[in-house]
Amino acid sequence: MSDHPHSDGLAIETLELTKRFGNQTVVNAVDLRVPRGAVYGFLGPNGSGKTTTIRMLLGLAGATSGRVRVLGEDMPSRLQQVLPRVGALVEGPAFYPFLSGSANLHRLDTADRFAPGRTRTARVAEALDRVGLSHAATKKVHAYSLGMKQRLGLANALLMPRDLLVLDEPTNGLDPQGTREVRNLVRSLAAGGATVFVSSHLLAEIEQVCTHAAVMSAGSLVASGTLDELRRVGQAFVRLRTPDVDIARGVLLRLGLAPTALDEQASATDVDAATGWTVSAPLTDRSVTPEGIVASLVAANVRVRGFVVDEASLEDRFVALTGEGFDVVQ
Amino acid sequence: MSSSNPITEVSPADAPERGAAGAAFGWALLASELVVLFRRRRTIAMLLALALIPILIAVAVRLSSNEVSAGQGPPFLDRITQNGLFVGITALVVAIPLFLPLTIGVAAGDTIAGEAGLGTLRYLLVAPAGRVRLLLVKFAGAAAFCLVATLTVVITGAIIGAILFPIGPVTLLSGDTISVADSVGRSLLIALYVTVSLLGLSAIGLFISTLTTVPVGAMAATIVVAVTAQILDALPQLAWLHPWLFSHYWLGFADILRQPILWDSFSDNALLQGGYILVFGALAYGRFATKDILS
Structure with missing residues (x-):
């Protein structure tokens, strides 16, 4: 412990975690710091090294170099003590x-x-009930749908009370209803004090439940932190609806922003207030607060009919970090 | 159940300490392994196939009108008509070269590779089953299969023999005669001998099973090893090698049919099989203890 004075509050900590298969580096010097009690989203496109990282966290695969600590203990040397406190879903059920x-x-x-x-019998029944599989408890698994297997995998992770849950793509194969149930389950686990480490390549599923996130790309950790921290790195926009486009632009320019009229043809007089935003500007300077902008606009007699700050969605940030569509970094 | 919420009875933090005091090995995994193994349809089918061997032999001998003369056919075949107790022994002799190694190859080859193929290996290991403990449990399961497979042949043989042929005191190879009860004991002793004989092959199968995630491959390789060993054992040019082959003593249980019992072959065989278990157990451990589980 002495060499890790700050690691006590971490459920998962990796230091320069690296995995090579032959000369291919699958996980490259990853430093993860997952605080206890967090719901930690582990994002990245398929093939970015998420599952390999998870396998190393759980002692299934050995690290080529680097260290892993889970629940304050070294892995894999303390595996027998650590893993009973960890529930896991690894690479599908x-x-x-x-x-x-x-x-x-x-x-x-x-x-x-x-x-x-x-x-055991009571715990199995309770875990099945928790994922809504009680009705299929006696059915053979080969008759289960993918979604049912996924739920059964979650039930397996919940057989014992856990301090940490490592869920690799828990919503894979689930319908929207099932996805929502998994989110509720993650919330209830976190509410019960457990740390939840959940990986996904579908950002939208994670964004709603996570407190923290990390983004993997081509084996490296390219971003990590609280969701707010991650969003802040991205670009925010202010959007304004007003008939006084020119005055508004002038105000924004004075504040150091670079406004663009959304519809350059629209004159101040024939803008129908109901059709949309008329002025927009990237919020480049974080010292300019939204309320300050509005105050300046009102002081300049701009008729503010609508004002909003669009934070960059995590999705935009995710795509910016990992590439778009099939053209992801390999 | 005294508590309405049984999960809260154990908190995760104190679970390891609890276990250190209580479940040192966790025998439940072994029990579960045996249940899964013997409830599996494939295992039952293999045991049924083995049970068919004595039944086929007994029915064939019963239906044929010609007397089997001594020395014709498999050993002990000529004695069946005189005493039904020999059906099980004859069937064992027939099953040892191929049928038993075939089923052991399936059971032992499936041990680790089967779990890897299903993907359940990773869930067993994160439970955590413990890699050494899992190997031990898997070997114990394979050994239990050897015993049950052998007993299936011997017991089915005794039953069908009792139904179709007279039962009486048995004349041994040494010329002595022993009672029916004593001969049942000898049959079980032979079953034990054959079980021990197959443990070396089981250990080889376990090791091969740690090398692959394709269970069929491990099964086939184990069976090939068993057949190859017997071929080598049949080549007189390789006589120096024969005492080291795990199959060398497979049919050497005649000493158990003497009065008094000669234990030499039993102990030689046990020693040889023990050596195979140690060597291939160590190889399996060396391979499996640090293997990356990527299936």
């Missing part, structure tokens, strides 16, 4: 297709030496 859902959970629960056999 995997089960014995010839066993029922509840038999599968029984089986995996026996693998944990510290899971008491006395309460």
Whole structure:
């Protein structure tokens, strides 16, 4: 502990974590710091090294170099002490297709030496109930849909009370309803005091539940921090609806912003206030507050009919960091 | 259940300490392994196929009108008509070269590779099952299969033999005669001998199973190893190698049918199999303990 004086409050900490397969570096010097109690979104396109990182966090794969600490303990040397406190869903659910859902959970629960056999049946039933699979508990898993398997995987992570949940793509294969349920589940886990580390390549799913996020691209961590910190790095815009376009632009220019009229043809008189925003400017200078802008506009007798600050969505930031569509960094 | 919310009975923080005092090994995993193994349709099908061997032998001998003369066919075949207790032993002799290694190859080859193929290996390991513990449990499961497979042949043989042929005191190879009860004991002893014989192959299968995520490949490789060993054992030019082959003592249980029992072959065999278990267990450990689980 002495060499990590600040790591006590971290559920996951990696230092220069690196994984090479042959001469291909899959995970490159990743420094993750996941505070306890956070819902930590781990973002990145497919193939960016998320799952390999998760495998190293859980001791499934060894790091080529670097260190991993989970719940304040070194991994993988303290694996036996750490993993009973960690629930995990790794690279999709995997089960014995010839066993029922509840038999599968029984089986995996026996693998944990510290899971008491006395309460096993009750715990399995409760975990199934928590993910809404009680009705299919006795059905063989080969008859499960992908979404049901995904829920069963989540149930497996919840068999014991956990301090940390590592959920790799938990909403994969789920319909919108199921996705919402997973989000609610993540919220309730976090409310119960657990740290949730959730990976996804679909940003929208994570954005609503996370307190923190990190973005992986081509094996490297390209951004990390609280959601607000991540958003702040991106560009924000102020948008203004007013008939007094020219005066408004002048005010914004004086404030050091670079306004553009959205509709250059529209004159001040024939703008219909209902059709949309007429002036917009990138909020380049963070010292200029939105309320300050409005005050200046009103003082200049601009008829402010609408004013909004559009924060860059995390999506924009995500795309900016990782590339667009299939053209992602490899 | 005294508590309405059983999950709260154990808090995650104190779980490891609890376990250190209580479940040192966690035998539940072994129990679960055996249940999963023997409830599996494939395992049941293999045991049924093995049970068919004594049944086929007994029915064929019963239906054929010609007397089997001594020395014809598999060992002990000529004795079946005199005493039904020999059906199980004859069936075992028939099953040892191919059928038993085939089923052991499936069971042992599937141990780790099967879990890897399904993807359940990663969930067992993050539970955490512990890699060494999982290997031990898997080997124990394969050994249990060896025992059950052998007993299936012997017991089915005894039952079908009792139904189709007379049962009486058994004349041993040494010329002595032992009671029916004693001969049942000898049959079980032979089953034990054959079980021990197959442990070396099981350890090889376990090791091969750690090398791949394709269970069928591990199964096939294990079976090929078993067949190859027997071919090598049949080549007189390789006589120096024969005592080191795990299959060398496979059919050497005749000493158990003497009075008094000669234990030499039993102990030689046990020693050899123990050596194979150690070597291939160590190889499996060396491979599996630090292997990246990417399946």
